[in-house]
Amino acid sequence: MSIILILIPILAAIAILMGRKAKPIALGAATLNLILGLGSAFSFDHSVWGLTLQVLSKPSIHLSLGFYDGMSMIMVALSVLVLFAAVMSGKCPEGREKLWYSSILLIAAGAIGAFLSRDLFFFYAFHELALIPTFLMIGMLGSGERKEAAWKITIYLALGSIVLLAGLIWLVAASGSETWLFKDILASTIDPEVQKWIAALLIVGFGVLISLFPFHSWAAPAYASAPAPVAMLHAGVLKKFGLYGLIRLYPMVAEGMQVWLGTLIVLLLCNILWVGFVTINQKRLDMMLGNSSVMHMGYIFLAFAALIEAGSFEANPLAKPAAVLLMFAHGISIALLFMLTDTIRRKTGTVELAELGGLAKAAPRLAFLFGLGAMASIGLPGLANFSGEVLVFLSGFHSYEGGSLGPVQIATVLALWGVVISAVYMLRAFRQTFQGPSVSHTDENHVKDFGPFCQIPAAVLAVALLFVGLFPNSLINLLKPSDAPAPTEQATE
Amino acid sequence: MSAYWLEIIVLLGGLILLLVEAFLAPKQKHMIASSAIFILVLTLICLFLVQPFNVDNEEMTRFYAWDPTAKFFKGFTIVATILTMLLALDYRRILSKFTANPDSEDGTGEYYCLFLFACAGMMWMASAKDLVSLFVALELTTITSYILVGFMRRNVGSLEAGVKFLILGALSTGFLVYGISWIYGATGTTDLALIGDQITKENSTYLLFGLSLVLISLAFKVGAVPMHLWIPDVYQGAPTPTTAFLSIASKASGFVIAIRVIEPFITDELIGSKVVTILAVLAGATILLGNLAAIPQTNFKRLLAYSSIANAGFILLPMAAWDAGNDLSSKEVVAFYLAIYLIMTFAAFFILAVIHRNTGSDEISAFEGLGDRHPALAFMTAVIIGALAGLPLTAGFWGKFLAFKMAVTGGLWVPVVLGFIGVTAGFYYYFQIIRAMYWRNSLEEAPLKIRPLSFWVIVVLTALVIVLGLWPQPVYWLIGA
Numbered sequence: 001m002s003i004i005l006i007l008i009p010i011l012a013a014i015a016i017l018m019g020r021k022a023k024p025i026a027l028g029a030a031t032l033n034l035i036l037g038l039g040s041a042f043s044f045d046h047s048v049w050g051l052t053l054q055v056l057s058k059p060s061i062h063l064s065l066g067f068y069d070g071m072s073m074i075m076v077a078l079s080v081l082v083l084f085a086a087v088m089s090g091k092c093p094e095g096r097e098k099l100w101y102s103s104i105l106l107i108a109a110g111a112i113g114a115f116l117s118r119d120l121f122f123f124y125a126f127h128e129l130a131l132i133p134t135f136l137m138i139g140m141l142g143s144g145e146r147k148e149a150a151w152k153i154t155i156y157l158a159l160g161s162i163v164l165l166a167g168l169i170w171l172v173a174a175s176g177s178e179t180w181l182f183k184d185i186l187a188s189t190i191d192p193e194v195q196k197w198i199a200a201l202l203i204v205g206f207g208v209l210i211s212l213f214p215f216h217s218w219a220a221p222a223y224a225s226a227p228a229p230v231a232m233l234h235a236g237v238l239k240k241f242g243l244y245g246l247i248r249l250y251p252m253v254a255e256g257m258q259v260w261l262g263t264l265i266v267l268l269l270c271n272i273l274w275v276g277f278v279t280i281n282q283k284r285l286d287m288m289l290g291n292s293s294v295m296h297m298g299y300i301f302l303a304f305a306a307l308i309e310a311g312s313f314e315a316n317p318l319a320k321p322a323a324v325l326l327m328f329a330h331g332i333s334i335a336l337l338f339m340l341t342d343t344i345r346r347k348t349g350t351v352e353l354a355e356l357g358g359l360a361k362a363a364p365r366l367a368f369l370f371g372l373g374a375m376a377s378i379g380l381p382g383l384a385n386f387s388g389e390v391l392v393f394l395s396g397f398h399s400y401e402g403g404s405l406g407p408v409q410i411a412t413v414l415a416l417w418g419v420v421i422s423a424v425y426m427l428r429a430f431r432q433t434f435q436g437p438s439v440s441h442t443d444e445n446h447v448k449d450f451g452p453f454c455q456i457p458a459a460v461l462a463v464a465l466l467f468v469g470l471f472p473n474s475l476i477n478l479l480k481p482s483d484a485p486a487p488t489e490q491a492t493e
Numbered sequence: 494m495s496a497y498w499l500e501i502i503v504l505l506g507g508l509i510l511l512l513v514e515a516f517l518a519p520k521q522k523h524m525i526a527s528s529a530i531f532i533l534v535l536t537l538i539c540l541f542l543v544q545p546f547n548v549d550n551e552e553m554t555r556f557y558a559w560d561p562t563a564k565f566f567k568g569f570t571i572v573a574t575i576l577t578m579l580l581a582l583d584y585r586r587i588l589s590k591f592t593a594n595p596d597s598e599d600g601t602g603e604y605y606c607l608f609l610f611a612c613a614g615m616m617w618m619a620s621a622k623d624l625v626s627l628f629v630a631l632e633l634t635t636i637t638s639y640i641l642v643g644f645m646r647r648n649v650g651s652l653e654a655g656v657k658f659l660i661l662g663a664l665s666t667g668f669l670v671y672g673i674s675w676i677y678g679a680t681g682t683t684d685l686a687l688i689g690d691q692i693t694k695e696n697s698t699y700l701l702f703g704l705s706l707v708l709i710s711l712a713f714k715v716g717a718v719p720m721h722l723w724i725p726d727v728y729q730g731a732p733t734p735t736t737a738f739l740s741i742a743s744k745a746s747g748f749v750i751a752i753r754v755i756e757p758f759i760t761d762e763l764i765g766s767k768v769v770t771i772l773a774v775l776a777g778a779t780i781l782l783g784n785l786a787a788i789p790q791t792n793f794k795r796l797l798a799y800s801s802i803a804n805a806g807f808i809l810l811p812m813a814a815w816d817a818g819n820d821l822s823s824k825e826v827v828a829f830y831l832a833i834y835l836i837m838t839f840a841a842f843f844i845l846a847v848i849h850r851n852t853g854s855d856e857i858s859a860f861e862g863l864g865d866r867h868p869a870l871a872f873m874t875a876v877i878i879g880a881l882a883g884l885p886l887t888a889g890f891w892g893k894f895l896a897f898k899m900a901v902t903g904g905l906w907v908p909v910v911l912g913f914i915g916v917t918a919g920f921y922y923y924f925q926i927i928r929a930m931y932w933r934n935s936l937e938e939a940p941l942k943i944r945p946l947s948f949w950v951i952v953v954l955t956a957l958v959i960v961l962g963l964w965p966q967p968v969y970w971l972i973g974a
Binding site (some may be wrong): 017054055056057058059063124125126128129132135136139140147154155158159162163165166169170173 | 818820821872879884885886890891894897898901902909913916917920921924927928931932963964965966969974
């Protein structure tokens, strides 16, 4: 019955397009999805929640939905949280409610669909479905250089998806699996020589979608011009699709990935350090956040590199929890920050750091929540990102047995500097925005603290950050192999 | 009733309607189209009822194949002709503008009958298993098409298109006859079933030469490189129903005879790999040219012409990777792709005709502001354009997916890479329509007028694109996979 989680937003989007009242329906759908999503993710009965229908016989492709393992549950939980925040906080331009709310719902439906798919084909297809409203929203309702940004993200992501598709087709063909279901694909093996090239296609294909260096230049401008809910959903949720896919398919190409370990380490260090320095240099809050989101992908890739070095999930039991935990934490924190940045833009009319200052006096609650998000992003203990980053660094050293440092260990040591870089740009941005003397458009006469429509979603996201930060085991327990529920029901013809 | 009566019904129907047409009042010429649709629907029903004919009838079995491929493509042709006729019904006002009496429908009646003759020829092509019957069926179609293209003879564009089509068509016929004579000379038979056994080391060179000549001629028919030059001009100049008919029915029948001709050669151990190379080169070149040349287009009809070239390239991919993998045969993938292509492309032509009737223009700029002027049509156009570009969860994706899957399995890496470049370019040029519809504002604010017939056809086709995008299995039932 997990199809409900996809159907609710899709039906709501259709209802909105047919002319029903946009905001109440969208909000109702998002709230319902939040309750059902969190409820089902943490207390579910597999036989009730699964669904498998064959849509094509040769090649055998199924519309198979359900939680494949703990990673799907966590990602679905992330999706419904961010969807709720995106619907509730966004300020729609006059007269564009239809497009605005239906696009947000469709993006979320695509993301949830991808994370719920237990079939490789629909995993891919649902993600593509989510990209279209993303492009349209950036192109039509974005700000600044929206058209250029929209074309750039369209071309980049289309090319990335197509490279990815070639890799997926090849992977299934080479595995000799009879169906496209994950369970059948993962039960087969691939010749190591072929694995090498499939792995390359997967790294490039997924890499473009995750904004791996040097395929990252679409990300920051797109997030800066995108309407806030789209930036929240794409940076927070949709971008995790690539990492999810890499981790999911990793056992198929474990040996092939070894060949690219060195290259991947160089690229991920570029993500952390190069993009990190680029981020320090940003003059606008939204561009800074966009770049920081690219930079943080480097950490997750670091966990992935540790996984490649170890050779399997069992050999490095820390790597997968580290990556998934950080995916969740980053998704929540970046969504919170994009949301609050949009609030700042609406209240003061600018996100140029040089034109802001002293906002904390007029809007103390906004300052507090932004500070919380910024601290989480830096990796302050007690917040979710900290647990993720610590686990990433630990996983980097998991296979270290004394003696000289291996490539992954050296990368880990260098990546630690990324924390300092994050601290530099985040704290500086916070100071320039909220501290110091107020200017005319940030003083108390001009700016009021934000209202409940922004406070509630911000509080929900902040609570999620705190909860996972204080009890990371709540997520990590879901990822233990023994707890992973095996899909039991048979494919129906 | 034996299978070959299907063609006879259509042909006789066409002749009778042509006679009746002479006695109809000028205002009633559209009755011809309605009757033609009736005849075609009848034939479509018969298609599922007819018996395979007696195998002892040697004269017939030698020339006429009755297998799932033949059955599917006959049905395909009939459906395509019905849709063309529906399109022509709503297009007749524009058609009659360029006849002797612009205000009446005088002189539009023959237009509908000609489609029936072409349809009969294409149905015969689907069953042609001998080079001679293949040639005769092809000529029946081609000669009819010359008239259909140049039908608006008081319109310079249509006339120019007709002349271009005639000259290049005659050239390609020359190639075909020349190629057939080489193949006959090398093997001593025109029966495609027997040619496969006659291939030896000695005659393989002559056969390859003959086959190449035949392939060039078929490239004209399907609109592939190197005989693609006529496509943009002819598509743009011809009346829109003719364009739709050429780009869908004519392309499909070109592919079905290409499959029949290629099969004995490509499955042969001696020359099979060379045929694969020829087809792979054709596929790669066609994909690249079709997609890249589409990028600068500003006219939607020309864009569809280049898109039709590009699609011919995508269909050549599974043919080059002959029967690779163990899921579907190449024939079935081609049939699948074309079935989806029919739905998407007809929808696009219906939309084009609606826009043309309202704005008098085929330019992409005519779509500007459609999102405000007619939200429902704009949404359906967006779905169709997405399907043409190959977005997942639309029917268009499955066709490309199966074609690429077969090419990847067959290890045709160069055409596959070119194909991916082509698909990405496709995203760019197809999305120009979406950009025009939603991102630009129209000078005109008045709502668009759509005739109910066109509107409901577009609705049905769009619904099919969405339903088959989620559940493509029904197409498998039709192609007998």
